[in-house]
């Protein structure tokens with residue numbers, strides 16, 4: 001490195017980028033590495049996203065940086081921000097230092113250019129409100145106005161001022177997320193203010209989209225065994241929806257859903273499974289409105305609703321009857337993968353393992369083109385015959401292409 005950050009252990013992978021930032025920092029009042037980047041470096045966590053704050057024109061600096069690194073820059077004029085992508089997975093976000101003022105609780109603030117100090121003052125927690133200068137004489141200096149470093153060492157999450165949660169109640173969910181991720185805890189005063197803010201209804205007043213973003217982030221963390229009961233303990237569970245349940249059973253169910261999702265490589269985003277686990281107690285007529293309020297994409301909302309409504313039903317029907325493999329597919333397939341996955345997480349039934357292992361992917365060796373050759377014109381009958389042949393194959397009756405063609409021929413010839 002071109003400068004000494006005696007106390008900061010900088011990952012080698014960041015050295016070329018930070019050196020390049022320093023090299024282009026000359027014309028600007030101040031240039032800093034900030035927020036999560038500083039936190040993660042102090043924690044020794046790998047993090048390849050670099051957040052830079054500029055006292056001055058962020059877009060101009062980003063353009064110079066991109067030139068230096070021989071990369072492309074994407075600038076957003078309206079926000080005064082820019083992104084430079086580097087290496088395999090790294091990105092540098094460059095923004096102009098801002099000051100913010102909140103005019104109404106739980107609504108996004110007014111923003112204008114400011115100093116690094118003002119920029120740190122608008123942040124969520126002390127551990128996220130540190131900066132390291134990348135410029136001139138001050139190179140490598142830690143700017144830590146709120147004692148973030150000692151909070152980091154103590155594993156403490158602390159807001160910067162009394163009104164912080166009222167200004168932005170999403171910070172409560174962010175705090176819970178950091179508690180889980182790093183095993184940290186909010187200090188007593190922060191917990192008290194969180195409870196107070198929740199009790200006065202500010203979390204409930206958040207727009208659906210903002211609440212959704214935070215819930216998605218929370219439920220996408222690796223381990224949420226602390227976060228879920230914490231939502232309930234602070235009273236936030238009721239604000240997400242009066243019938244949401246965030247208890248140990250939710251933790252267990254969500255864990256099982258994630259495990260099965262991974263095992264069968266289904267690729268369902270974890271937060272979708274988490275929302276289904278949290279919402280499992282909602283009366284059916286309230287599921288749709290809840291998910292609509294959260295402004296989820298329609299397909300995601302449908303699959304979550306299917307899991308809550310049909311998962312338990314699928315589990316019950318499988319338990320009651322001895323069904324054929326084709327019956328199992330008929331039950332599981334229309335709302336796959338979420339609803340049968342939910343059923344399997346509720347009740348570990350062999351038939352559903354079989355569905356995810358093999359049955360769901362079972363393909364026929366014949367297609368519509370074969371039926372056309374047998375003289376069947378394009379019509380709904382084509383689909384019906386293929387479905388019938390598949391049903392028999394699922395039940396183990398028709399092993400190869402020849403026997404499937406034979407069965408199809410008989411069906412085509414039937415009046």
Ligand code: ATP
Nearest residue numbers: 034035036037122123124125128129168170171174
């Ligand atoms: P991660 O992405 O790993 O969760 P991060 O700290 O990089 O951590 P971001 O959400 O990318 O998180 O936010 C970047 C920085 O912006 C934070 O470190 C924090 O300083 C600030 N920040 C983000 N959200 C808020 C908020 N709601 N209120 C105040 N400051 C925030």
